[in-house]
Amino acid sequence: MLRIEGLTAEVEGKPILNGVDLEVPSGEVHAIMGPNGSGKSTLSYVLAGREGYVVTGGSATFNGVDILAIEPEERAAAGLFLAFQYPVELPGVGNATFLRTALNAQRRAKGESELDAMQFLKLARERMKALSMPEDMLKRGVNVGFSGGEKKRNEILQMAMLKPALAILDETDSGLDIDALKIVSDGVNAMRGPDFSALVITHYQRLLDYIVPDRVHVLISGRIVRSGGPELAQELEAQGYAAVQAAA
Amino acid sequence: MPAVTETIEAVQSVTESGYKWGFETDIEMEFAPKGLNEDIVRFISAKKNEPEWLLEWRLRAFAAWKAMEEPTWAAVKYPPIDYQDAYYYAAPKHTKGPKSLDEVDPELLKTYAKLGIPLREQEILAGVEGAGSTPAEGRMPVAVDAVFDSVSVATTFKDRLEKEGIIFCSISEAVQKHPELVRKYLGTVVPQGDNFFAALNSAVFTDGSFVYIPKGVRCPMELSTYFRINAKSTGQFERTLIIADAGSHVSYLEGCTAPMRDENQLHAAVVELVAMDDATIKYSTVQNWYPGDAEGKGGIYNFVTKRGACRGARSKISWTQVETGSAITWKYPSCILQGADSVGEFYSVAITNNYQQADTGTKMFHIGPRTTSTIVSKGISAGHGQNTYRGLVRIGAKATGARNFTQCDSLLIGDLCGAHTVPYIENRCMSAKVEHEATTSRIAEDQLFYCRQRGLTEEEAVGLIVNGFCREVLKELPMEFAVEAQKLLQISLEGSVG
Numbered sequence: 001m002l003r004i005e006g007l008t009a010e011v012e013g014k015p016i017l018n019g020v021d022l023e024v025p026s027g028e029v030h031a032i033m034g035p036n037g038s039g040k041s042t043l044s045y046v047l048a049g050r051e052g053y054v055v056t057g058g059s060a061t062f063n064g065v066d067i068l069a070i071e072p073e074e075r076a077a078a079g080l081f082l083a084f085q086y087p088v089e090l091p092g093v094g095n096a097t098f099l100r101t102a103l104n105a106q107r108r109a110k111g112e113s114e115l116d117a118m119q120f121l122k123l124a125r126e127r128m129k130a131l132s133m134p135e136d137m138l139k140r141g142v143n144v145g146f147s148g149g150e151k152k153r154n155e156i157l158q159m160a161m162l163k164p165a166l167a168i169l170d171e172t173d174s175g176l177d178i179d180a181l182k183i184v185s186d187g188v189n190a191m192r193g194p195d196f197s198a199l200v201i202t203h204y205q206r207l208l209d210y211i212v213p214d215r216v217h218v219l220i221s222g223r224i225v226r227s228g229g230p231e232l233a234q235e236l237e238a239q240g241y242a243a244v245q246a247a248a
Numbered sequence: 249m250p251a252v253t254e255t256i257e258a259v260q261s262v263t264e265s266g267y268k269w270g271f272e273t274d275i276e277m278e279f280a281p282k283g284l285n286e287d288i289v290r291f292i293s294a295k296k297n298e299p300e301w302l303l304e305w306r307l308r309a310f311a312a313w314k315a316m317e318e319p320t321w322a323a324v325k326y327p328p329i330d331y332q333d334a335y336y337y338a339a340p341k342h343t344k345g346p347k348s349l350d351e352v353d354p355e356l357l358k359t360y361a362k363l364g365i366p367l368r369e370q371e372i373l374a375g376v377e378g379a380g381s382t383p384a385e386g387r388m389p390v391a392v393d394a395v396f397d398s399v400s401v402a403t404t405f406k407d408r409l410e411k412e413g414i415i416f417c418s419i420s421e422a423v424q425k426h427p428e429l430v431r432k433y434l435g436t437v438v439p440q441g442d443n444f445f446a447a448l449n450s451a452v453f454t455d456g457s458f459v460y461i462p463k464g465v466r467c468p469m470e471l472s473t474y475f476r477i478n479a480k481s482t483g484q485f486e487r488t489l490i491i492a493d494a495g496s497h498v499s500y501l502e503g504c505t506a507p508m509r510d511e512n513q514l515h516a517a518v519v520e521l522v523a524m525d526d527a528t529i530k531y532s533t534v535q536n537w538y539p540g541d542a543e544g545k546g547g548i549y550n551f552v553t554k555r556g557a558c559r560g561a562r563s564k565i566s567w568t569q570v571e572t573g574s575a576i577t578w579k580y581p582s583c584i585l586q587g588a589d590s591v592g593e594f595y596s597v598a599i600t601n602n603y604q605q606a607d608t609g610t611k612m613f614h615i616g617p618r619t620t621s622t623i624v625s626k627g628i629s630a631g632h633g634q635n636t637y638r639g640l641v642r643i644g645a646k647a648t649g650a651r652n653f654t655q656c657d658s659l660l661i662g663d664l665c666g667a668h669t670v671p672y673i674e675n676r677c678m679s680a681k682v683e684h685e686a687t688t689s690r691i692a693e694d695q696l697f698y699c700r701q702r703g704l705t706e707e708e709a710v711g712l713i714v715n716g717f718c719r720e721v722l723k724e725l726p727m728e729f730a731v732e733a734q735k736l737l738q739i740s741l742e743g744s745v746g
Contacts, residue, residue: 048701049700051693052693071700072697072701073700073701073704073705073706075701076700076701077703081701084698084701087698088692088694088695088697088698090695090698090712090713091716091717092715092716092717092718092719092720093712093713093715094716097712098702098712101704101708101712102703103703105702105703105704105708106702106703109703158702162703
């Protein structure tokens with residue numbers, strides 16, 4: 001269970017989050033929608049612990065752990081995964097090396113044994129097949145020369161390998177064609193289960209046709225102004241944020 | 249504290265606490281008097297029981313050196329060196345021609361252990377009998393010629409190499425046993441008066457390695473030398489000469505560490521390579537000499553002249569270097585591509601942190617037709633480190649169809665360091681093709697965050713990014729060396745989380 005209470009945060013001295021309250025019970029997928037500049041990405045970075053995103057008040061716990069008090073890599077080991085809106089390129093670092101290093105770092109943090117090259121490769125091939133990804137993705141540099149769609153699929157592959165308990169997907173649908181959108185959605189849906197929860201950040205209702213959320217929240221000016229079931233996304237699509245905000 | 253600031257500070261602190269090899273071996277030394285003059289040159293030559301021609305050769309070098317001035321064109325700054333305030337000959341006692349390693353001072357063997365000379369070599373060094381003929385299971389045999397200060401004390405695998413007709417010994421021994429080969433090739437690639445430091449080396453060189461690979465022989469093992477500077481204020485002037493006769497092949501590894509000191513130590517080595525028709529020489533260096541402390545005090549001054557001559561058609565010389573140590577690095581491993589279709593390669597990783605300065609690169613002289621050269625240089629600067637790539641590609645009028653490809657990449661960690669690229673291209677041949685690419689980048693905050701979000705510590709993230717940056721060079725190293733080099737990069741960036 002992710003529990004956020006009265007969370008306020010600023011970037012370069014400018015308040016962005018102005019008291020976010022949110023609960024995502026284990027096993028549920030929640031969507032966060034909102035216009036540009038409402039604080040959606042800031043919320044994801046604050047939860048993941050990015051430098052420069054300063055928490056000024058409130059709390060955030062995941063399964064009882066105060067995640068705001070620990071390092072980004074410790075949050076990752078605690079099960080938090082952020083699928084980046086703009087996945088970062090790491091020239092010269094092979095995708096396989098990166099994945100294996102990350103997986104083993106997390107396994108080590110959890111006191112599990114590390115996977116050797118063969119075990120890793122077997123697991124990676126399995127997961128890639130499930131996501132219909134070509135095997136040569138493993139050999140390429142991390143995100144280097146990847147198309148927008150490939151980068152997003154690579155994020156989903158990382159998620160599938162790391163098996164997080166909480167995934168935050170930051171506008172993972174942006175720049176995806178329908179086929180890629182379907183692969184990404186299938187990847188997320190395959191993770192769904194009692195021990196997995198997700199926070200899906202998106203502008204558009206389109207993604208939510210594929211990843212059907214349990215709850216939808218509307219974030220405007222750094223606050224959740226409305227929450228509802230999946231039908232709220234359709235209402236937003238039809239009427240726009242301004243109407244929803246006015247009604248709130 | 250912002251992560252990047254932490255990284256900078258930690259990288260700055262690396263050499264303060266992170267240099268594991270700062271110790272001094274307590275062995276009695278036999279010194280020549282301080283200072284440099286003709287008598288010292290004669291003293292060294294006499295100590296080494298050298299033939300008259302070599303003494304004269306040294307004296308000519310000394311005369312040339314006296315008339316030369318220290319070069320000032322490199323982008324490095326250091327206080328003036330007083331050449332009269334140093335010892336030019338220091339040899340550990342009791343090492344007069346050990347018949348077996350049992351006679352080797354146990355202190356020396358302990359030193360090798362502390363240096364982290366891989367277990368297999370230690371076994372060989374300690375065991376002698378049998379160790380050479382049955383290398384540790386599953387490993388490529390490696391022959392070691394260890395240079396302890398000035399005198400080579402242990403050479404292994406000699407018997408096995410001798411069967412192939414390969415000569416691998418100290419240059420002093422080669423002078424005694426193979427004078428005709430030494431005389432024929434010494435100074436033919438780097439002449440005595442080539443430059444200030446090469447002239448100094450030619451006058452006072454004390455030891456180094458000698459390799460001769462006969463025609464058509466593929467050397468069955470990597471040849472390896474561990475250099476180590478020990479005695480206080482002892483300049484080290486190694487001289488290495490490698491000759492690969494027609495159709496032969498050799499891979500040579502050079503690894504270096506030195507103990508921690510306050511005084512700056514001068515090191516001016518000369519390495520000469522000669523490759524005949526269809527011969528290949530691969531020369532790999534991993535250098536981690538003491539770089540000085542966080543304020544830039546102490547550390548080794550490394551002024552090296554390395555040059556290879558591709559004399560024969562289709563010959564190939566490949567230099568690979570990983571430079572993480574020394575306060576000052578002044579080093580340009582070069583290739584003279586005389587033979588038609590000969591190939592020169594230079595792959596380099598140079599790291600500078602704290603106040604380290606590196607001015608390094610290569611020269612490729614294309615003389616023969618269809619000669620090709622490849623230059624890949626990766627410079628990493630952290631702290632106040634200054635890293636300069638200086639390279640020359642010269643294509644002569646007869647080098648028809650010659651090709652060069654140069655790639656220089658710089659990676660900056662923090663904002664107090666510097667990276668500079670100074671490529672010179674001189675082309676006198678219309679049909680030649682020269683390409684140059686250069687990039688400068690930083691370890692970006694988003695890269696670190698991305699890695700940490702996936703569970704890597706900041707230290708692991710920096711290591712991964714740096715290794716990725718150097719990948720094209722590291723993959724050129726022989727397998728076992730590559731692992732050591734990767735570890736060294738990791739050590740250089742150890743403690744990067746405050």
